[in-house]
Amino acid sequence: MKSGASKGELADKFGPPPASNSVVDIGQDEVAFFQENGYLVCPQISTDEEIVWLNQIYDWFLAQPRSGFLDGVFDLVSPYGTLETPKIGQLLMPEKKFPTLYDTALWKNARRIATRLLKVPDNEIENWGHLIYKSPGCANVTPWHQDEAYWDVSLDYLALGCWAPLQDVDESNGCLWFLPGSHRSNVMNHRHYTNDPAIHVLEVTEPLDTSDAVPVVLPAGGASFHHPRLLHYAGPNPSNGTRKAWANEFQTAPRKRATPHDRPWVKAGQDEMAKRLSER
Numbered sequence: 001m002k003s004g005a006s007k008g009e010l011a012d013k014f015g016p017p018p019a020s021n022s023v024v025d026i027g028q029d030e031v032a033f034f035q036e037n038g039y040l041v042c043p044q045i046s047t048d049e050e051i052v053w054l055n056q057i058y059d060w061f062l063a064q065p066r067s068g069f070l071d072g073v074f075d076l077v078s079p080y081g082t083l084e085t086p087k088i089g090q091l092l093m094p095e096k097k098f099p100t101l102y103d104t105a106l107w108k109n110a111r112r113i114a115t116r117l118l119k120v121p122d123n124e125i126e127n128w129g130h131l132i133y134k135s136p137g138c139a140n141v142t143p144w145h146q147d148e149a150y151w152d153v154s155l156d157y158l159a160l161g162c163w164a165p166l167q168d169v170d171e172s173n174g175c176l177w178f179l180p181g182s183h184r185s186n187v188m189n190h191r192h193y194t195n196d197p198a199i200h201v202l203e204v205t206e207p208l209d210t211s212d213a214v215p216v217v218l219p220a221g222g223a224s225f226h227h228p229r230l231l232h233y234a235g236p237n238p239s240n241g242t243r244k245a246w247a248n249e250f251q252t253a254p255r256k257r258a259t260p261h262d263r264p265w266v267k268a269g270q271d272e273m274a275k276r277l278s279e280r
């Protein structure tokens with residue numbers, strides 16, 4: 001990412017996460033709920049002290065120079081290369097810059113729960129994270145989508161997403177909404193927002209009945225887990241505060257497919273990003 005600080009400098013600046021004995025696990029009922037509905041909500045997988053610590057690190061990342069591309073902070077709803085304050089900002093893989101994030105109760109609990117939900121041995125889980133935030137007064141929704149619609153069309157995945165807010169979230173500041181049971185559908189047709197392949201965020205193009213959707217109201221330090229085909233969206237953030245979430249994808253090693261999926265929006269976005277990167 002576009003910043004001068006080394007791993008060591010960040011470790012010196014922020015130190016380790018506050019000591020915690022938070023160990024959160026789930027049982028068969030939660031696994032069954034996830035299989036039936038495509039998601040699970042856990043009210044607390046971190047601690048108050050850790051959330052304060054994480055907020056400082058999050059704010060440091062957001063204050064770094066923006067790149068407008070995937071190597072730094074970029075706006076999910078503006079064309080690649082946009083350097084203005086993001087409406088919906090994203091930074092990929094903060095853990096590569098600051099591996100101490102792996103020492104948090106939040107990450108360790110999320111990983112344990114993901115392992116149970118995916119029903120795989122502990123040593124088979126891979127992970128990457130992203131920071132995703134909505135600026136104060138952001139009118140943009142994160143459109144209805146399935147996460148798998150973003151991914152490599154030549155691979156099959158066993159994966160799920162974990163989404164952990166760093167402040168309380170509800171309908172007033174852009175919480176997630178899930179459509180229970182929708183994970184049983186195939187990946188639907190998507191397009192880049194406003195049909196512009198230079199805009200990263202995707203939206204489903206097929207008609208959707210979202211009348212059964214549920215808001216995922218969570219306190220800071222809680223987390224939700226969702227299947228990569230679960231339809232979900234996040235509302236606007238009309239509040240005065242930044243809505244910050246630390247999302248983590250947990251998966252086994254993806255497997256090569258004999259035939260790639262037909263999802264033309266993926267290549268359209270990659271081509272447009274490569275074009276704009278070459279002009280940077």
Ligand SMILES: O=C(O)CCC(=O)C(=O)O
Pocket residue numbers: 132133142147161162163232233234245247
């Ligand atoms: O935070 C948001 O606005 C959307 C996050 C999301 O869709 C995800 O993490 O899968």
